[in-house]
Amino acid sequence: MSVGDKAKAAAKNVKGNVKEGVGRASGNERLTAEGKADKAAGTAQHKAAKAKESVKQTGKGATGKVKETTGKTVGNETLTLKGKAQQAAAKTKKKVNK
Known part of the structure; x- marks a missing residue:
């Protein structure tokens, strides 16, 4: 998840x-509801990111598997290791993303 996406989602949650x-403190139901909606949107944005x-990482892993297999097939150890x-x-990036 990109830093920009994280920041946008966090900002929406904070907002x-x-x-x-403020809505609860002032008894303003509309503001309270807007706040809940903004929080829900921030959460959804975070999950989407x-x-x-x-x-993205699944695709990169698949590309790596293709390189590995191709390297083994043609006997190119460098390509296999890459x-x-x-x-x-x-x-690793997928694990960090959880």
């Missing part, structure tokens, strides 16, 4: 928390 808190990153490294990097 929602503030609106909801995580899913996007997961798909493929394995790419798969490992993608797997």
Whole structure:
């Protein structure tokens, strides 16, 4: 998940928390509802960014597997190792993304 996507989702969540808190404190139901909606949108945005990153890393892992297999097939050890490294990097990034 990119830093920009994380920041946007976090900002929307914070904005929602503030609106909801001010709405509750002032008895303004509309502001409370808007705050809840902003929080829900921030959460959805965060989940979407995580899913996007997961798909991206799955693709990179698949590309690494193709490189590894091609390297083994043609006897190119460098390509094989690059493929394995790419798969490992993608797997690590997916774990960090959770």
